[in-house]
Amino acid sequence: MVNREKLLDSRYAYQGQRINLRVDGIELPSGKKTTREIVEHSNCVAIVAVDAAENVTLIRQHRSAIGQNLLEIPAGKIEPGESPLACAHRELREETGYLAGKVEALGGFYASPGYSTEYLYLYLATELEPVLEAPDADEIMDVVRVPLASIPERIASGEIRDAKTLVGLLYVERVAELVWR
Numbered sequence: 001m002v003n004r005e006k007l008l009d010s011r012y013a014y015q016g017q018r019i020n021l022r023v024d025g026i027e028l029p030s031g032k033k034t035t036r037e038i039v040e041h042s043n044c045v046a047i048v049a050v051d052a053a054e055n056v057t058l059i060r061q062h063r064s065a066i067g068q069n070l071l072e073i074p075a076g077k078i079e080p081g082e083s084p085l086a087c088a089h090r091e092l093r094e095e096t097g098y099l100a101g102k103v104e105a106l107g108g109f110y111a112s113p114g115y116s117t118e119y120l121y122l123y124l125a126t127e128l129e130p131v132l133e134a135p136d137a138d139e140i141m142d143v144v145r146v147p148l149a150s151i152p153e154r155i156a157s158g159e160i161r162d163a164k165t166l167v168g169l170l171y172v173e174r175v176a177e178l179v180w181r
Helices: 084-096 148-157 163-174
Strands: 006-015 019-027 033-041 044-050 055-063 068-072 075-077 098-110 119-130 141-147
Touching (some): 055 084, 084 098, 098 163, 141 148
Parallel strands (some): 044 119
Antiparallel strands (some): 019 033, 044 055, 055 068, 098 119
């Protein structure tokens, strides 16, 4: 049986455009009082996009938090009033320049539930068709198409090390039974 914490109070230490930082005062089952720092972040989508030639479409972009470029699956924030599926179609188009003829829900996961509220809906996009689309002005990225067969090696070498990308690609490989050839 998991012991439950009792919420005593809650306040915002920071409220921003993309995240809020909430500090919760809690009481542990032992009676000890402590705090939890919670990052509130909108729910998001993450898309594994596979074309007819068995290439996966990834994006390479700079991540300021770690000061590095990462190779990632397309992903983005669900806008207010937008469904996760509509967001998946929009983000795929905006970030990669592709429309998907077929988008399947694969499930979802919490990004880092130890301190964040962010939940990611995971999708598989196929039947890709190119369209002319420019990314948002604050998003600078390169679209990279790589053979599915190279994904396990790229993961093993550390070239792919973003959590949502690892989850998405491994999920498609293991659970959705997309065969790496």
